[in-house]
Amino acid sequence: MRAQVVIIGAGPAGLMLGRLLELAGIDAVILERKSPEYVLGRIRAGVLEQGTIDLMDRAQAGARMHAEGLIHHGVELSFDGDRQRFDFTQLMGRHVMVYGQTEVTRDLMAARQAMTIYEADDVSVHDFDGRPWVTYRKNGVTHRIDCDFIAGCDGFHGVARASVPPTAITTFERTYPFGWLGVLVDQPPVADELIYAHHERGFALCSQRSATRSRYYVQVPADEKADAWDDARFWDELRSRLNPESAEALRTGPSIEKSVAPLRSFVAEPLRFGQLFLCGDAAHIVPPTGAKGLNLAMSDVAALADAFIEHYVDSSLAALDGYSAKVLRRIWKAERFSWWMTNLLHTFPENGAFGRRIQRAEFDYLAGSVSAQQSFAENYLGLPL
Structure with a gap:
């Protein structure tokens, strides 16, 4: 041939x-x-x-x-429960x-x-x-x-x-010392847009597949096994990392898929x-x-x-x-x-208190600067092909 x-x-x-x-x-x-x-x-x-x-x-x-x-x-970023939405249409059209x-x-x-x-x-x-x-x-x-x-x-x-x-x-x-434990569930998403959350316990992400199917993630050690987490443990951990309003609105159910993805x-x-x-x-x-x-x-x-x-x-x-x-x-x-x-958005224990303060300063700068938000939106939306 x-x-x-x-x-x-x-x-x-x-x-x-x-x-x-x-x-x-x-x-x-x-x-x-x-x-x-x-x-x-x-x-x-x-x-x-x-x-x-x-x-x-x-x-x-x-x-x-x-x-x-x-x-x-748009998307929402939060840091220890403080929320900031980024309106892509307003920032970049x-x-x-x-x-x-x-x-x-x-x-x-x-x-x-x-x-x-x-x-x-x-x-x-x-x-x-x-x-x-x-x-x-x-x-x-x-x-x-x-x-x-x-x-x-x-x-x-x-x-x-x-x-x-x-x-x-x-x-x-570069191999990161953590992964994402992800759960797929047949429940409506907690929000209309993605939520990226930084918490002292680790990163969390609320995403979705459709109007009736959601995908949630929490940061775990790289060698973590999915079968070490039952559904109740996962939902409790996810709630602890979200802002109170999102945690309250979260609709849980039996997981239909659960896995750990390395970064x-x-x-x-x-x-x-x-x-x-x-x-x-x-x-x-x-x-x-x-x-x-x-x-x-x-x-x-x-x-x-x-x-x-x-x-x-x-x-x-x-x-x-x-x-x-x-x-x-x-x-x-x-x-x-x-x-x-x-x-x-992730926790790096080896960076100590100084490193986490730098993360907080980065989040505050992003939340307060239109120029920084435009740069974030430009990159998230995708640079020209």
Whole structure:
């Protein structure tokens, strides 16, 4: 088999890239190690920046998103119960949309008409410094695809980045000493917008999946086990970290999913190796505090899709040659914002009383400065693609 582009990974990044290339008439095959059902079973949050919303429309996959997504015109931050709402419409004239990453994946799956090969085992990339080709095994038979380019959209543990010689890549990483214990519950959300809370006992987040399903998080040690928390313990802890009005309004119920997610910052440089390009979680990881993970992956593939289109339409390599430097500039800005939010809102016992006073001063400055609020809103809403 031959294709112009082979995309490894059928998460939202790989599916979006494949769909954009498909609409441009570029032959792109997607290889995915898992089944469609498994892919759709990955439950992830989804706060969509305007750039991601626009990209879904460009992919002709946005109809259900517009019908079911929840528009949020602001967020609330609190510090020891003191509350501050940030009105995105007033500050920047834009908004975000809450729409689950699983639903984004489902919509892109439904929109795609070109070839996606699921349950492709033992995917390997070859000769990406010259004339690349990819092999995979399906139903016990090994297949080969010759191609012009390979796009690695296969996540942090995927084969694409792992295939790069260690001497050719530099990685930057910070692992945080805590994680988020998350609970999904079939109850209306405690508020119409997200609530980020700092408390001396730790961070908490009130978010939502729909008007009737909510997702709540509390900061826990990195090695904490979800099964150590029964529902009653979780709800009591969450209430203790919220402002009194939110705690009183919280509607609880049996958890339908409970898990602990670690927090990590990670960036690989560069993101091009001959004819192999890295996108999404294969290239970077951000803490979820700033709601940047999915959006950053989408900005990667938007840039890469445009570069492929420029190459095949205009016979130009300029955008492909500039891909890594271009997206890394935006990646590091998103990493900075996610790091800043994580440091503001979580407890770091090792920083002591001085560190917590600095956090309080940062919150007070943010609450009292329109310029600081505009900067916060600009970053939360998403920098230009």
